[in-house]
Amino acid sequence: MTGRKLSSEERILWGKVAKSTRALPGRAEEARQFDEEIAAMMAAEDAALRKPMPLEAEKNAEPPRATARKTPPPSHHPLEKPVHRKLAKGRLAIEGRIDLHGLYQSQAHDLLLDFLFRAHDRGLRHVLVITGKGTSMGSEGALRRAVPLWFSKPEFRFLISSYEWAARHHGGEGALYVRLSRPRGQL
Known part of the structure; x- marks a missing residue:
């Protein structure tokens, strides 16, 4: 795999393509490993985006803007x-x-x-x-x-x-x- 990171548009497109395919007979294990590698890469990219700024950079940075939603997104429950x-x-x-x-x-x-x-x-x-x-x-x-x-x-x-x-x-x-x-x- 190369070190190039996918843009968000490429990730969405890849997700659509990947969902619409099926592994060839006898190659399901390779497809599963590839899916795991992609998931690990995406998780690493997401974690890198969420890293806090270093202390020195915080001194010169402007204060963070308030976000519209501070609470975590709601989870879905079954109907009563x-x-x-x-x-x-x-x-x-x-x-x-x-x-x-x-x-x-x-x-x-x-x-x-x-x-x-x-x-x-x-x-x-x-x-x-x-x-x-x-x-x-x-x-x-x-x-x-x-x-x-x-x-x-x-x-x-x-x-x-x-x-x-x-x-x-x-x-x-x-x-x-x-x-x-x-x-x-x-x-």
């Missing part, structure tokens, strides 16, 4: 059982739904982010995200695996309060009930 039950039985309205069947991950990511932004701005609380089960050729489904991972990314994290797999008649493990966070200023 009564809320999940009400959604499943139709006693609590599903205010919006999006079907991501048949889309590539990059298309689905952008479409889902746009949908959640609009739903959040409109003040919706409960939406259904249909990923599909992805049972073709024995796979678990790329979107079924990817969507919950996307929810922990910064661009999605503040939009979502919690999520849980849907009831069978709403898609079961091929769909997610998503509770959106309240817009700022609302209680």
Whole structure:
């Protein structure tokens, strides 16, 4: 591996490409090792960016600017059982739904982010995200695996309060009930 560092745009592009590929038969171990090396490089780059400034540099540096968010980003919890039950039985309205069947991950990511932004701005609380089960050729489904991972990314994290797999008649493990966070200023 070379010492060249990837730009943030290159890292995003590489992530999209890497997620859309599968290792050749007999080469899965090499692919796993390569993924581990990339993850270690990215962690080292992130750690280097977070290093504190040396004391001498602090004397001459201007004071740090206040950031908009001092608290750590919220983590997602599963929906409470009564809320999940009400959604499943139709006693609590599903205010919006999006079907991501048949889309590539990059298309689905952008479409889902746009949908959640609009739903959040409109003040919706409960939406259904249909990923599909992805049972073709024995796979678990790329979107079924990817969507919950996307929810922990910064661009999605503040939009979502919690999520849980849907009831069978709403898609079961091929769909997610998503509770959106309240817009700022609302209680």
